[in-house]
Amino acid sequence: MTKAYSRFLTAFFCLFLAGLLVWHVLLPDRAQSETENRTLAQAPEFSCSALVSGSYTEAVEEYFADQFPLRDGWTGLKARMEQLLGKREFNGVYLCGDTLISKVETPAEGMVDKNLGYIDRLAGKTGANVVLGLIPSAAEIWKEKLPAGAGSWDQTALLAQSQVDFRNALAAHADEPIFYRTDHHWTTLGAFYGANALLDSLEKEPLKENNFTPETASDSFNGTLYSQSGIHWLEPDNMEFWVQEEGLTVTSWRTGKEEPASLYDRTYLEKKDKYSSFLGGNQPLCVIKNENVTDGSKLLLVRDSYSDALAPFLAQRFSEVHLLDLRYYRAPVSAYAAENGIGDIAVVYSVQNFISDVNLVLLTQ
Amino acid sequence: MIFSSLTFLFAYLPLTLAAYFLTPLRWRNLTLLLVSLFFYGWGEPIYIVIMFLSILIDYTHGLLVEKYRDNDKKARRFVAQSVVFNLLLLGFFKYWDFLADNLFLLTGFSLPASLTLLGVTIPLRNIPLPIGISFFTFQTMSYTIDVYRKDAPVQRNIISFGAFVTMFPQLIAGPIVKYKTVAEDLNHRVHSTENFAVGARRFCVGLAKKVLMANSIGALWDAQLAAQGAGTLTAAGGWMGLLAFGFQIYFDFSGYSDMAIGLGQIFGFRFNENFDHPYLSTSVSEFWRRWHMSLTSWFREYLYIPLGGNRGGTVKALRNILIVWFCTGFWHGASWNFILWGLYFAAWLILEKYVLRNVLEKTPAPLKHLYTLIVVFVGWGIFAMEDLSVCGAYLAACFGGAPLWSALDGYTLRSYAITFVILIVASTTLGVRGWARLPERAQKVLTPVLMALSLLVCTAYLVDGSYNPFLYFRF
Numbered sequence: 044m045t046k047a048y049s050r051f052l053t054a055f056f057c058l059f060l061a062g063l064l065v066w067h068v069l070l071p072d073r074a075q076s077e078t079e080n081r082t083l084a085q086a087p088e089f090s091c092s093a094l095v096s097g098s099y100t101e102a103v104e105e106y107f108a109d110q111f112p113l114r115d116g117w118t119g120l121k122a123r124m125e126q127l128l129g130k131r132e133f134n135g136v137y138l139c140g141d142t143l144i145s146k147v148e149t150p151a152e153g154m155v156d157k158n159l160g161y162i163d164r165l166a167g168k169t170g171a172n173v174v175l176g177l178i179p180s181a182a183e184i185w186k187e188k189l190p191a192g193a194g195s196w197d198q199t200a201l202l203a204q205s206q207v208d209f210r211n212a213l214a215a216h217a218d219e220p221i222f223y224r225t226d227h228h229w230t231t232l233g234a235f236y237g238a239n240a241l242l243d244s245l246e247k248e249p250l251k252e253n254n255f256t257p258e259t260a261s262d263s264f265n266g267t268l269y270s271q272s273g274i275h276w277l278e279p280d281n282m283e284f285w286v287q288e289e290g291l292t293v294t295s296w297r298t299g300k301e302e303p304a305s306l307y308d309r310t311y312l313e314k315k316d317k318y319s320s321f322l323g324g325n326q327p328l329c330v331i332k333n334e335n336v337t338d339g340s341k342l343l344l345v346r347d348s349y350s351d352a353l354a355p356f357l358a359q360r361f362s363e364v365h366l367l368d369l370r371y372y373r374a375p376v377s378a379y380a381a382e383n384g385i386g387d388i389a390v391v392y393s394v395q396n397f398i399s400d401v402n403l404v405l406l407t408q
Numbered sequence: 409m410i411f412s413s414l415t416f417l418f419a420y421l422p423l424t425l426a427a428y429f430l431t432p433l434r435w436r437n438l439t440l441l442l443v444s445l446f447f448y449g450w451g452e453p454i455y456i457v458i459m460f461l462s463i464l465i466d467y468t469h470g471l472l473v474e475k476y477r478d479n480d481k482k483a484r485r486f487v488a489q490s491v492v493f494n495l496l497l498l499g500f501f502k503y504w505d506f507l508a509d510n511l512f513l514l515t516g517f518s519l520p521a522s523l524t525l526l527g528v529t530i531p532l533r534n535i536p537l538p539i540g541i542s543f544f545t546f547q548t549m550s551y552t553i554d555v556y557r558k559d560a561p562v563q564r565n566i567i568s569f570g571a572f573v574t575m576f577p578q579l580i581a582g583p584i585v586k587y588k589t590v591a592e593d594l595n596h597r598v599h600s601t602e603n604f605a606v607g608a609r610r611f612c613v614g615l616a617k618k619v620l621m622a623n624s625i626g627a628l629w630d631a632q633l634a635a636q637g638a639g640t641l642t643a644a645g646g647w648m649g650l651l652a653f654g655f656q657i658y659f660d661f662s663g664y665s666d667m668a669i670g671l672g673q674i675f676g677f678r679f680n681e682n683f684d685h686p687y688l689s690t691s692v693s694e695f696w697r698r699w700h701m702s703l704t705s706w707f708r709e710y711l712y713i714p715l716g717g718n719r720g721g722t723v724k725a726l727r728n729i730l731i732v733w734f735c736t737g738f739w740h741g742a743s744w745n746f747i748l749w750g751l752y753f754a755a756w757l758i759l760e761k762y763v764l765r766n767v768l769e770k771t772p773a774p775l776k777h778l779y780t781l782i783v784v785f786v787g788w789g790i791f792a793m794e795d796l797s798v799c800g801a802y803l804a805a806c807f808g809g810a811p812l813w814s815a816l817d818g819y820t821l822r823s824y825a826i827t828f829v830i831l832i833v834a835s836t837t838l839g840v841r842g843w844a845r846l847p848e849r850a851q852k853v854l855t856p857v858l859m860a861l862s863l864l865v866c867t868a869y870l871v872d873g874s875y876n877p878f879l880y881f882r883f
Contacts (some may be wrong), residue, residue, distance in 0.1 A: 044602050048852060055856055056612075059863055060424040107415045117871035122867055128624070129826045131819075134872075138814035149638070192819030253554060340421060395501050 063205040077315035079270050083109040092098065099117035136272035139188040142224040143268035143277070144181045147196040149231070151400035158403045159204055162390055165241045165406040169377040169388065171343070174244055176207030176391040178229065178237060180348050181222040183394070184213045198394050202303045207389070212240035226266020227395070228318055231352055238356035240378040245342070245387050246361045255285040260307070264317045282317055286355035290335045296328040302351070304329065306355055323353035327371035331358040343367060343380055345390040345406070353391065369400075375408035409450040410580070410619045411667045414870050424576075428675065429599075437571040437594065440675065444574035448539070455538040458497065459621040463570045465493050467563070474562040483556055490552040494545040501541055505533060506742035534611060540580030542739055546706055548573055552586040560588040569595045577671035581664040583682035583702035590677055597676035607673030609859060614666025615644040616862040619869050621834060622660035624827055627878060628652035628820065629792070637800045644817045646806035647785075648824070654788045655831045658687065662698065673763050680705075687835040690776035691768060693781050703731065703739070707732050720881075722762075730754050740791070745799060749790045756783055 044052075084297050087093070087102035092101070111117070112379045137144045153194055159175075166173040179202055182195040189195065202210045213221055213229075213236055221233030229237060241250045288306045292306040295304035304323055309318035322329055331354055341363040344350050350366055358364045365383065367376065380388055392400065409416050424443045431439040449456040454748040469490035475481035499507075508519045521533045551572070563569040572594055578585050585671035632649025635641040641649075643783045665682035696704055712732045718725040730751070737750015760768065768776055786803065793799035804810075833839065843851065 044605060049605040051603040052608060052856060052859070053601050056605075056608040056859065057422065057425065059860070060418055061426075061866075063418045064422050097452060100453075104413065104415050104454055107419065108871065111414060111418075111871050114871060117868040120865065120868040121872040124868065128830075130823050132823065190819055190822075192815035192817070192822075194816050194819070213813065283713060291559075 059120060063112065067107070067110065070110070070112050071400035076109075076114065078115045078265075080267065085086055113295045118273040119275045122275070126274075131193065133272035133274055136268050136274070137182075137189055137193055137195075138272070138274055139185070139190065139341075141221070141277055142181075142185070143272055143274060144185060144189060144196070145271075145395065147180055147182050147198065147270060147395055149196045155201055155398055158397060158400065161403045161406045165376060165388070165390070168407070169380050170383050171380045171388045172245075173388045173390070174206045174241075176209055176237075176241055176244075176389055177202055177206065177397055178209045178391065178393045179213060180227065182209070184217050185222070191280070196398075201394060201398070207241050207244045207391070209237050209240050212236045215320075223264065223266050223268075223282075225269040225277055225280050226264065226318060227268055227393075228266070228349060229352060230280075231285050234349070234352035235285060235356055237349075237408045238353055241353070241357065241389060242360055243390070244331045245389070250356060250359055257283040257285050259316050260284045260309075260320065261312050265315065266318065270315075277293050282318070282320075286359070290333055291355075291358055292332045292334070293322065295323065295326055295332045297323070306331070318348070318351075322354065322366070324348075325365075325368060325371070329354075329366045331355070331364045331366075333358045333362060333364075336360065336362045338362060339384075339389075341365065341383065343368060343383075343385040343388045345376065345377075345388065345392075347392050347396045347400075349389050349393045349396075369402035369405045373405065377404055377408070380387055409447050411664065412615065412866070412870065414867070417615075417867070417870075420450075425674070427533030430550075433599075436599075436675075437565070437568045440568055440576075441570040441574055444571070444576040444579065447576040448579060452536065453540055458501075458538055458541075459574050460550055462494075462497070462544065463566070463573050466490055466551055466573065467566050467569045469493075469552050470562050470569070471564070472625075473552055473556050478883045487556045490558060494549045498541060498545045501535060501538055503738075503742045504535070505739075508533065541702055543582050543584055543863065544573060544579060545585070546584050546703075547578075550584075550706065550710065551881070554586065554591075554850075560591040561755045563587075563594065563867070564592070575672075575677075577677075578668040578679060579676070581661070581668070582700070582811045583665050583668060584706050585679050585702070586706065589680055593677045599676045601674055604674050607670040607675075609855060610670030611667050611671065612670075612859040612862040614663040614668075614670060615866050617659045617666060617834075619663075619866040620862075621827075621831055622656045622658075622663060623822070623869065623877075625659075625831060626656040628824055629656060631820070633793070633802070636798065636805065640816075642801065642814050642817055643806055643808060644813045645820065646802060646810070648820060650789050650806065650826070651787045652685075653792050654785045655722050655828075655835070657740050657791075658683070658789065658835065659831065670680060685837055687781065687784075688777070688837070689784075690773055691760055691780055693760055694755065695780055695784055696753070696757070696848055703736070707736055711735065726758060729758055733757070741794075743794050745790055745794050745796055748796070752779045752787055752790055 072085060073083055074085075082103065084105040086106055087099060089099060093102070125133055126138070131139075132146065133145045137146060142220070152195070156333070160379075162173065162175045179198055182189065183198045183202070201328070213233060217237055219232060220230055221236065222229050235250065235252065235255075242249055243372075259281055261282040262279065264282045265275075266280060268274065269277070269279075284307055286306065291306055291307055293304045295302055306322065308320050308323035311317055311324070316324070318324075323332075325348065337358075340361045342357060342361045343365045344354060346354075346366045347369050354364050354366055363383075365385065367379065369376075372379075376388070379385075390403075390406070397403075409418060420443075427443060428436060428439050445456055445459060448459055471484050472486040473478070473483050476486065499850055513519050521531070523530045551560075551563075551569075555562050572587065572590060575585075594742045625664065629649050630642060631653040632645050632652070635645055635649075662683040662861075669679045669681070678856050680702060682700060684698040685699065686695050689695040689698055712728055715728045715731060716724055717728060734747060734751040734752035735750070736753075737746045737748070740749070770780075786806075789803050789806070790799055793802060801809075846854070
């Protein structure tokens, strides 16, 4: 190796390492990552006790990784490399042509039976009619899109326990875009089919597709699977709003206090997390009132995020739809139903959430 | 701190290099000592104390051995004293729990979980293992022995000695650098841009082996082990898992060694090679001449030969092999499976030496290669599964105690086929030979391109926070 060439390699190596360090130091720290939809670690505060326990150095490592320059570019590069190597699974997400499908992990032992038991106990505690609706994930409905032989937990036995037949309602339209390609949620179309399945089991009149005029709310929706997988090269999803706001009054208890809200929070359409524009995303309690339905019928939805796209449809057939989230609403559900004159309680969960949720026990209060 | 982390690559390393090369020549050992202490203290700051203790005790014992050079009895006593100190250190932090557990199983006597002396409570059980303790205690043990044997001069400068004990490139995952290997370099070493460039290139190779090769196949082993737990393991899956683990540990370990050797060279040190394409071996004994060579040669020089080696008749030779391989196995972790793993190899080595010798000579090379690989990879099964009942069930599945094949195996094979091909080729000398045949011009152009690729892609994998285990936490 000549001296000049050695110098070149040495300089190149040092510049690469030092260059990224300087970049890292100069780059202002971000509070959160839009792409990953999470808050990022900040520079930890130094203390002798934290140093001795080792938690300080751990926090520095986390901070250094979270605030690394071009974070999203690196994760994208990794996904590309994995694809070149013939991998089909990317951080628990299968790449199936132009569609991303989340792998369903096997639930912890006893989890499913425990959660099913809580629903039964709620039925024993309230006078309202209780139905359980389990929404199959794309890995079930779009099974044949998965890579041959790829593993995903078999949902069929659990779905047989669902009183609302979401599975058949969705399977009948499996060739339509009923799930987002880059997000784990159902699309507005999927939620429409789901709403009719739920209305059917509550003995309500079904909705007709031609009564709605879909509005394309966004054509650049990159969902949770886009972030989780690092696969950033697929076409973004379209997102539609079907139900018009007229006649509907939305009230939200986002901060514990009653405040007016709307069916769609369009500010989210400018952000990464566009799905949260449905009712404004996760919240303890939200009530949709429809002044055009005058029979006084009231439905309580024990929700996960799938219900946000579902509720606008249900509000077409009920005077009031209450959405209650067990992760944030801690008072007894049966008492809430009694106080508000609820006639029907629908516990509607996606399979993936139902098999991992630890809050359903609150139903038994 | 570990090499395959963002903080090491993009904060510790550039700052350390800058500090080191800005230091005047005569103070560089001090800089090396300080940055190494920082490196070591990063994970468990409190354990820096062990470093100081090690430096002080071995340094003084070296001097004492030198002082009583003419009084062999005394000199030997000081060698023994330093060996005992190092073994006690290792014994307390690494083997205490294991011994206590087994004592309890044997006699029902339970050792206290902590000891209160003068109001201070000292925990006696479940003490976290100081990282790399098996490596650095072996290195410091070699020092007094080398001085005693006149294989190396005594080190009078405590800073230089401290730099040897704590030297961060090989501190936590080897190679085990004997004192005599670097004695000369500690005092007079060559800092040249050529050393730097060659070292940096070697570091990039090692980094890619660890982050891109070892980590990418490790997940496959974990999946098969989980399948064993869930009762869905097939024979094909079992073998894929063993292959995956064998590749993972080889590329992980030899990658670490490459990074260590490369970093050493950047600072002007010449470490010995640690791996020589072990999976090309055509016998188990050859495998052990090519695998973790710094450990095998340590045991040969400081244990096997002092015990008498193969001199003194068959019975003594057999005894010595069993002792050495018991220790080799036990060195890898305080658990019965590691002891079993060591004795498993002792059995094969004895078989090869006394029974199979003539048979193997007549066997065609490909068959011998296959035989060696099967022995070694089944050995990895014993190595990787601490719970011997799990290990037994897993290996039973590999040898026909389970369905041969499932649809999931097809998916797994398709997902990892390219990775397997890359790993197999990388285990041979094909790359080295191909590289040597390239015209010099092509090498010159390709070197920075490949280094950049390695750094870029490794960074991508590290930023993504993918699977990146440190396999030697038991060592």
